[in-house]
Amino acid sequence: MIRIGLVGYGFMGKMHAQCYAATGRAKVAALADVEADRRGEAASKLGCQPYESLQAMLENADIDAVDICTPTYLHEEHVIAAARAGRHIFCEKPLSLSVESCDAMIGAVEQAGVTMMVGQVVRFWPEYAVIKQLVDSGEYGRVLWASLRRLSPPATWAWQDWLADPARSGGAILDLHIHDLDFITYLVGPPSKVLSRAMPGSRGALDTAMTLGWGHAGGANSYAEGSLTMRGEFPFSASAIVECEKASIRLDITASPSLMVFPSGGAAFAPEVPSVGEGASAEAGGNVSSLGGYLVEIGYFLDCL
Numbered sequence: 001m002i003r004i005g006l007v008g009y010g011f012m013g014k015m016h017a018q019c020y021a022a023t024g025r026a027k028v029a030a031l032a033d034v035e036a037d038r039r040g041e042a043a044s045k046l047g048c049q050p051y052e053s054l055q056a057m058l059e060n061a062d063i064d065a066v067d068i069c070t071p072t073y074l075h076e077e078h079v080i081a082a083a084r085a086g087r088h089i090f091c092e093k094p095l096s097l098s099v100e101s102c103d104a105m106i107g108a109v110e111q112a113g114v115t116m117m118v119g120q121v122v123r124f125w126p127e128y129a130v131i132k133q134l135v136d137s138g139e140y141g142r143v144l145w146a147s148l149r150r151l152s153p154p155a156t157w158a159w160q161d162w163l164a165d166p167a168r169s170g171g172a173i174l175d176l177h178i179h180d181l182d183f184i185t186y187l188v189g190p191p192s193k194v195l196s197r198a199m200p201g202s203r204g205a206l207d208t209a210m211t212l213g214w215g216h217a218g219g220a221n222s223y224a225e226g227s228l229t230m231r232g233e234f235p236f237s238a239s240a241i242v243e244c245e246k247a248s249i250r251l252d253i254t255a256s257p258s259l260m261v262f263p264s265g266g267a268a269f270a271p272e273v274p275s276v277g278e279g280a281s282a283e284a285g286g287n288v289s290s291l292g293g294y295l296v297e298i299g300y301f302l303d304c305l
Protein backbone atom coordinates (compact mmCIF):
# COMPACT_ATOMS: atom_id res chain seq x y z
CA MET A 1 0.00 0.00 0.00
CA ILE A 2 1.55 3.33 -1.07
CA ARG A 3 1.29 5.94 1.70
CA ILE A 4 0.25 9.39 0.50
CA GLY A 5 0.52 12.74 2.30
CA LEU A 6 -2.14 15.04 0.85
CA VAL A 7 -1.70 18.83 1.04
CA GLY A 8 -4.89 20.88 0.67
CA TYR A 9 -8.31 19.37 1.32
CA GLY A 10 -10.42 21.56 -0.97
CA PHE A 11 -12.14 20.61 -4.22
CA MET A 12 -9.20 18.69 -5.71
CA GLY A 13 -7.88 17.31 -2.44
CA LYS A 14 -11.25 15.66 -1.79
CA MET A 15 -11.36 14.34 -5.34
CA HIS A 16 -7.86 12.83 -5.06
CA ALA A 17 -8.62 11.28 -1.67
CA GLN A 18 -11.58 9.47 -3.25
CA CYS A 19 -9.40 8.34 -6.15
CA TYR A 20 -6.70 6.84 -3.91
CA ALA A 21 -9.36 4.94 -1.99
CA ALA A 22 -10.95 3.71 -5.24
CA THR A 23 -7.63 2.32 -6.54
CA GLY A 24 -7.23 0.06 -3.49
CA ARG A 25 -3.46 0.50 -3.96
CA ALA A 26 -2.80 3.62 -1.88
CA LYS A 27 -3.89 5.20 1.36
CA VAL A 28 -4.02 8.87 2.36
CA ALA A 29 -2.02 8.39 5.56
CA ALA A 30 -1.53 12.09 6.38
CA LEU A 31 -3.11 15.39 5.45
CA ALA A 32 -1.94 18.99 5.79
CA ASP A 33 -4.35 21.91 5.56
CA VAL A 34 -4.23 25.34 7.17
CA GLU A 35 -7.96 25.18 8.03
CA ALA A 36 -8.75 23.27 11.23
CA ASP A 37 -12.26 22.23 10.13
CA ARG A 38 -10.92 20.74 6.88
CA ARG A 39 -8.21 18.85 8.78
CA GLY A 40 -10.85 17.51 11.16
CA GLU A 41 -13.14 16.44 8.32
CA ALA A 42 -10.29 14.64 6.56
CA ALA A 43 -9.10 12.92 9.73
CA SER A 44 -12.54 11.50 10.47
CA LYS A 45 -13.42 10.61 6.86
CA LEU A 46 -10.06 9.20 5.75
CA GLY A 47 -8.65 8.00 9.07
CA CYS A 48 -5.46 9.96 8.38
CA GLN A 49 -3.12 11.92 10.63
CA PRO A 50 -3.83 15.69 10.29
CA TYR A 51 -1.09 18.35 10.25
CA GLU A 52 -1.25 22.16 10.27
CA SER A 53 1.47 22.52 7.64
CA LEU A 54 3.25 20.61 4.91
CA GLN A 55 6.52 21.05 6.80
CA ALA A 56 5.10 19.39 9.95
CA MET A 57 3.77 16.55 7.80
CA LEU A 58 7.12 16.05 6.04
CA GLU A 59 8.97 15.97 9.36
CA ASN A 60 6.62 13.59 11.17
CA ALA A 61 4.54 11.44 8.82
CA ASP A 62 5.46 8.04 7.41
CA ILE A 63 4.65 8.75 3.74
CA ASP A 64 6.09 7.72 0.36
CA ALA A 65 4.65 10.56 -1.75
CA VAL A 66 3.10 13.99 -1.39
CA ASP A 67 0.03 15.01 -3.40
CA ILE A 68 -0.15 18.79 -3.76
CA CYS A 69 -3.68 20.18 -4.10
CA THR A 70 -3.03 23.66 -2.75
CA PRO A 71 -3.75 26.91 -4.64
CA THR A 72 -1.43 27.34 -7.62
CA TYR A 73 0.71 30.14 -6.14
CA LEU A 74 1.84 27.72 -3.39
CA HIS A 75 2.93 24.90 -5.72
CA GLU A 76 6.55 26.05 -6.04
CA GLU A 77 7.11 26.26 -2.28
CA HIS A 78 5.37 22.93 -1.69
CA VAL A 79 7.02 20.97 -4.51
CA ILE A 80 10.50 22.15 -3.51
CA ALA A 81 9.87 21.29 0.17
CA ALA A 82 8.57 17.80 -0.71
CA ALA A 83 11.49 17.14 -3.08
CA ARG A 84 14.05 18.21 -0.47
CA ALA A 85 12.37 15.83 1.98
CA GLY A 86 12.91 13.01 -0.54
CA ARG A 87 9.24 12.34 -1.26
CA HIS A 88 7.75 11.54 -4.67
CA ILE A 89 5.31 14.19 -5.84
CA PHE A 90 1.99 14.56 -7.60
CA CYS A 91 1.34 18.27 -8.24
CA GLU A 92 -1.97 19.59 -9.52
CA LYS A 93 -1.94 21.68 -12.68
CA PRO A 94 -0.86 24.28 -13.57
CA LEU A 95 2.62 23.37 -12.31
CA SER A 96 3.31 27.02 -11.47
CA LEU A 97 2.84 30.64 -12.55
CA SER A 98 6.04 31.26 -14.53
CA VAL A 99 8.64 29.34 -16.51
CA GLU A 100 11.34 30.36 -13.99
CA SER A 101 9.27 28.92 -11.16
CA CYS A 102 8.68 25.65 -13.07
CA ASP A 103 12.41 25.39 -13.80
CA ALA A 104 13.24 25.81 -10.09
CA MET A 105 10.77 23.05 -9.20
CA ILE A 106 12.07 20.68 -11.87
CA GLY A 107 15.64 21.41 -10.71
CA ALA A 108 14.76 20.50 -7.10
CA VAL A 109 13.03 17.29 -8.22
CA GLU A 110 15.99 16.25 -10.38
CA GLN A 111 18.47 17.01 -7.63
CA ALA A 112 16.47 14.93 -5.14
CA GLY A 113 16.05 12.06 -7.63
CA VAL A 114 12.32 11.74 -6.90
CA THR A 115 9.43 11.22 -9.34
CA MET A 116 7.05 14.11 -10.05
CA MET A 117 3.86 14.03 -12.10
CA VAL A 118 1.78 17.10 -12.98
CA GLY A 119 -2.01 16.67 -13.07
CA GLN A 120 -2.71 17.48 -16.73
CA VAL A 121 -5.81 15.37 -16.42
CA VAL A 122 -7.35 15.84 -19.88
CA ARG A 123 -4.85 13.34 -21.32
CA PHE A 124 -6.48 10.75 -19.04
CA TRP A 125 -10.11 11.81 -19.55
CA PRO A 126 -11.80 8.86 -21.29
CA GLU A 127 -13.18 10.72 -24.35
CA TYR A 128 -9.91 12.58 -24.95
CA ALA A 129 -7.92 9.35 -24.49
CA VAL A 130 -10.09 7.75 -27.21
CA ILE A 131 -9.41 10.72 -29.55
CA LYS A 132 -5.68 10.20 -28.98
CA GLN A 133 -6.02 6.47 -29.77
CA LEU A 134 -8.02 7.19 -32.95
CA VAL A 135 -5.41 9.66 -34.19
CA ASP A 136 -2.45 7.47 -33.24
CA SER A 137 -4.01 4.47 -35.02
CA GLY A 138 -3.43 6.32 -38.30
CA GLU A 139 -6.68 4.92 -39.69
CA TYR A 140 -8.04 8.37 -40.53
CA GLY A 141 -4.81 9.92 -41.77
CA ARG A 142 -3.03 12.89 -40.29
CA VAL A 143 -4.67 15.71 -38.33
CA LEU A 144 -5.31 18.78 -40.51
CA TRP A 145 -6.66 21.06 -37.80
CA ALA A 146 -8.21 20.93 -34.36
CA SER A 147 -10.45 23.31 -32.45
CA LEU A 148 -10.92 23.01 -28.69
CA ARG A 149 -13.18 24.90 -26.32
CA ARG A 150 -13.65 24.98 -22.53
CA LEU A 151 -16.20 27.31 -20.96
CA SER A 152 -17.20 27.73 -17.34
CA PRO A 153 -19.09 30.11 -15.11
CA PRO A 154 -16.79 31.71 -12.49
CA ALA A 155 -15.63 29.15 -9.90
CA THR A 156 -17.22 29.85 -6.52
CA TRP A 157 -15.66 27.27 -4.24
CA ALA A 158 -12.08 28.55 -3.91
CA TRP A 159 -10.50 29.02 -0.49
CA GLN A 160 -10.10 32.79 0.17
CA ASP A 161 -11.30 33.35 -3.44
CA TRP A 162 -7.74 32.72 -4.71
CA LEU A 163 -9.02 31.64 -8.15
CA ALA A 164 -10.34 35.14 -8.88
CA ASP A 165 -6.91 36.70 -8.30
CA PRO A 166 -4.65 36.39 -11.39
CA ALA A 167 -1.54 36.85 -9.23
CA ARG A 168 -2.46 33.66 -7.36
CA SER A 169 -4.20 31.60 -10.08
CA GLY A 170 -2.81 32.85 -13.41
CA GLY A 171 -6.40 33.49 -14.59
CA ALA A 172 -8.19 31.40 -17.21
CA ILE A 173 -5.12 30.99 -19.39
CA LEU A 174 -3.20 29.03 -16.76
CA ASP A 175 -6.09 27.61 -14.78
CA LEU A 176 -8.48 26.44 -17.53
CA HIS A 177 -7.14 27.03 -21.05
CA ILE A 178 -3.96 25.09 -20.18
CA HIS A 179 -5.98 21.84 -20.33
CA ASP A 180 -6.66 22.25 -24.06
CA LEU A 181 -3.20 23.60 -24.85
CA ASP A 182 -1.74 20.55 -23.13
CA PHE A 183 -4.07 18.19 -24.99
CA ILE A 184 -3.34 19.60 -28.43
CA THR A 185 0.39 19.36 -27.71
CA TYR A 186 -0.07 15.76 -26.54
CA LEU A 187 -2.07 14.99 -29.71
CA VAL A 188 0.08 16.59 -32.42
CA GLY A 189 3.16 18.02 -30.71
CA PRO A 190 3.96 21.67 -29.99
CA PRO A 191 3.21 24.32 -32.62
CA SER A 192 6.04 26.19 -34.31
CA LYS A 193 4.20 29.53 -33.85
CA VAL A 194 1.58 30.73 -31.36
CA LEU A 195 -0.68 33.76 -31.16
CA SER A 196 -2.52 34.04 -27.86
CA ARG A 197 -4.76 36.73 -26.47
CA ALA A 198 -6.27 36.94 -22.99
CA MET A 199 -8.91 39.39 -21.79
CA PRO A 200 -9.66 40.59 -18.28
CA GLY A 201 -13.01 39.79 -16.73
CA SER A 202 -14.93 42.00 -14.31
CA ARG A 203 -12.54 41.25 -11.43
CA GLY A 204 -9.39 41.96 -13.44
CA ALA A 205 -8.25 38.36 -13.96
CA LEU A 206 -7.34 37.17 -17.45
CA ASP A 207 -10.61 35.31 -17.59
CA THR A 208 -10.95 34.62 -21.32
CA ALA A 209 -8.16 33.29 -23.52
CA MET A 210 -7.84 32.40 -27.20
CA THR A 211 -4.85 30.70 -28.77
CA LEU A 212 -4.00 29.95 -32.39
CA GLY A 213 -1.18 27.46 -33.02
CA TRP A 214 0.47 26.95 -36.41
CA GLY A 215 2.63 24.13 -37.63
CA HIS A 216 2.11 21.25 -35.22
CA ALA A 217 3.54 17.90 -36.34
CA GLY A 218 2.46 17.03 -39.88
CA GLY A 219 1.46 20.67 -40.50
CA ALA A 220 -1.67 20.68 -38.32
CA ASN A 221 -3.03 24.01 -37.06
CA SER A 222 -5.07 24.52 -33.89
CA TYR A 223 -7.38 26.96 -32.22
CA ALA A 224 -8.45 26.89 -28.57
CA GLU A 225 -10.61 29.13 -26.43
CA GLY A 226 -11.35 29.10 -22.73
CA SER A 227 -13.38 31.33 -20.47
CA LEU A 228 -14.25 31.53 -16.80
CA THR A 229 -16.84 34.26 -17.32
CA MET A 230 -19.91 32.45 -18.63
CA ARG A 231 -23.15 34.01 -17.38
CA GLY A 232 -26.08 32.76 -15.38
CA GLU A 233 -26.81 29.06 -15.64
CA PHE A 234 -24.42 28.41 -18.55
CA PRO A 235 -23.17 24.85 -17.82
CA PHE A 236 -19.51 23.89 -17.64
CA SER A 237 -18.73 22.62 -21.13
CA ALA A 238 -15.79 21.20 -23.03
CA SER A 239 -15.72 20.35 -26.71
CA ALA A 240 -13.33 19.57 -29.52
CA ILE A 241 -13.27 19.00 -33.25
CA VAL A 242 -10.32 17.11 -34.68
CA GLU A 243 -10.37 17.19 -38.47
CA CYS A 244 -8.33 14.37 -39.99
CA GLU A 245 -7.67 13.54 -43.66
CA LYS A 246 -10.34 10.81 -43.67
CA ALA A 247 -12.69 11.64 -40.77
CA SER A 248 -14.06 14.42 -38.60
CA ILE A 249 -14.00 13.63 -34.88
CA ARG A 250 -16.39 15.60 -32.66
CA LEU A 251 -16.49 15.72 -28.85
CA ASP A 252 -19.08 17.61 -26.83
CA ILE A 253 -19.38 16.63 -23.18
CA THR A 254 -22.88 18.12 -23.01
CA ALA A 255 -24.13 15.86 -25.86
CA SER A 256 -25.10 12.20 -25.82
CA PRO A 257 -23.21 10.37 -27.18
CA SER A 258 -20.43 12.80 -26.34
CA LEU A 259 -17.94 11.49 -28.90
CA MET A 260 -18.74 10.90 -32.60
CA VAL A 261 -16.63 9.95 -35.60
CA PHE A 262 -17.76 10.96 -39.11
CA PRO A 263 -15.60 8.97 -41.58
CA SER A 264 -15.54 10.25 -45.16
CA GLY A 265 -17.85 8.12 -47.30
CA GLY A 266 -19.02 6.01 -44.33
CA ALA A 267 -21.58 5.94 -41.56
CA ALA A 268 -21.10 8.08 -38.46
CA PHE A 269 -20.47 6.12 -35.27
CA ALA A 270 -19.93 6.63 -31.54
CA PRO A 271 -16.69 4.90 -30.50
CA GLU A 272 -16.78 3.04 -27.22
CA VAL A 273 -15.67 5.25 -24.34
CA PRO A 274 -14.74 3.42 -21.14
CA SER A 275 -16.75 4.61 -18.14
CA VAL A 276 -14.66 5.08 -15.01
CA GLY A 277 -15.58 6.10 -11.46
CA GLU A 278 -19.16 7.10 -12.27
CA GLY A 279 -21.13 8.87 -9.56
CA ALA A 280 -18.33 8.78 -7.04
CA SER A 281 -17.55 12.48 -6.69
CA ALA A 282 -20.72 13.89 -5.18
CA GLU A 283 -18.94 14.96 -2.01
CA ALA A 284 -16.14 16.85 -3.77
CA GLY A 285 -18.41 19.51 -5.30
CA GLY A 286 -16.93 21.60 -8.11
CA ASN A 287 -17.90 21.12 -11.77
CA VAL A 288 -17.47 17.42 -12.49
CA SER A 289 -19.88 14.54 -11.96
CA SER A 290 -17.56 11.52 -11.81
CA LEU A 291 -14.02 10.64 -10.80
CA GLY A 292 -13.45 9.88 -14.51
CA GLY A 293 -10.03 10.92 -15.72
CA TYR A 294 -8.90 11.80 -12.19
CA LEU A 295 -9.07 8.14 -11.24
CA VAL A 296 -7.13 7.06 -14.36
CA GLU A 297 -4.55 9.80 -13.74
CA ILE A 298 -4.00 8.81 -10.09
CA GLY A 299 -3.74 5.15 -11.14
CA TYR A 300 -1.03 6.13 -13.65
CA PHE A 301 0.86 8.04 -10.92
CA LEU A 302 0.80 4.92 -8.71
CA ASP A 303 2.02 2.82 -11.68
CA CYS A 304 4.94 5.24 -12.10
CA LEU A 305 5.86 4.98 -8.42
Ligand SMILES: NC(=O)c1ccc[n+]([C@@H]2O[C@H](COP(=O)([O-])OP(=O)(O)OC[C@H]3O[C@@H](n4cnc5c(N)ncnc54)[C@H](O)[C@@H]3O)[C@@H](O)[C@H]2O)c1
Binds near residue numbers: 012033034052092121
Ligand atom coordinates in the same frame (compact mmCIF):
# COMPACT_ATOMS: atom_id res chain seq x y z
N1 LIG B 1 -7.18 19.09 -12.73
C1 LIG B 1 -8.30 19.77 -12.61
O1 LIG B 1 -9.26 19.56 -13.35
C2 LIG B 1 -8.41 20.81 -11.54
C3 LIG B 1 -9.66 21.28 -11.12
C4 LIG B 1 -9.70 22.21 -10.08
C5 LIG B 1 -8.53 22.65 -9.48
N2 LIG B 1 -7.32 22.20 -9.92
C6 LIG B 1 -6.06 22.67 -9.33
O2 LIG B 1 -5.93 22.11 -8.01
C7 LIG B 1 -5.30 23.06 -7.14
C8 LIG B 1 -6.23 23.27 -5.94
O3 LIG B 1 -7.48 23.83 -6.39
P1 LIG B 1 -8.85 23.64 -5.56
O4 LIG B 1 -9.94 24.01 -6.48
O5 LIG B 1 -8.84 22.32 -4.88
O6 LIG B 1 -8.67 24.78 -4.44
P2 LIG B 1 -9.54 24.97 -3.10
O7 LIG B 1 -9.54 26.43 -2.84
O8 LIG B 1 -10.85 24.26 -3.20
O9 LIG B 1 -8.68 24.20 -1.98
C9 LIG B 1 -7.41 24.64 -1.58
C10 LIG B 1 -7.10 24.00 -0.20
O10 LIG B 1 -5.76 24.33 0.16
C11 LIG B 1 -5.74 24.69 1.56
N3 LIG B 1 -4.54 25.50 1.81
C12 LIG B 1 -4.33 26.81 1.51
N4 LIG B 1 -3.08 27.17 1.88
C13 LIG B 1 -2.49 26.07 2.37
C14 LIG B 1 -1.18 25.80 2.91
N5 LIG B 1 -0.22 26.74 2.97
N6 LIG B 1 -0.91 24.54 3.37
C15 LIG B 1 -1.88 23.57 3.34
N7 LIG B 1 -3.12 23.77 2.84
C16 LIG B 1 -3.41 25.00 2.36
C17 LIG B 1 -7.06 25.40 1.77
O11 LIG B 1 -7.43 25.45 3.14
C18 LIG B 1 -8.01 24.53 0.92
O12 LIG B 1 -8.51 23.45 1.68
C19 LIG B 1 -5.05 24.31 -7.98
O13 LIG B 1 -3.74 24.32 -8.46
C20 LIG B 1 -6.03 24.18 -9.14
O14 LIG B 1 -5.60 24.83 -10.32
C21 LIG B 1 -7.25 21.26 -10.91
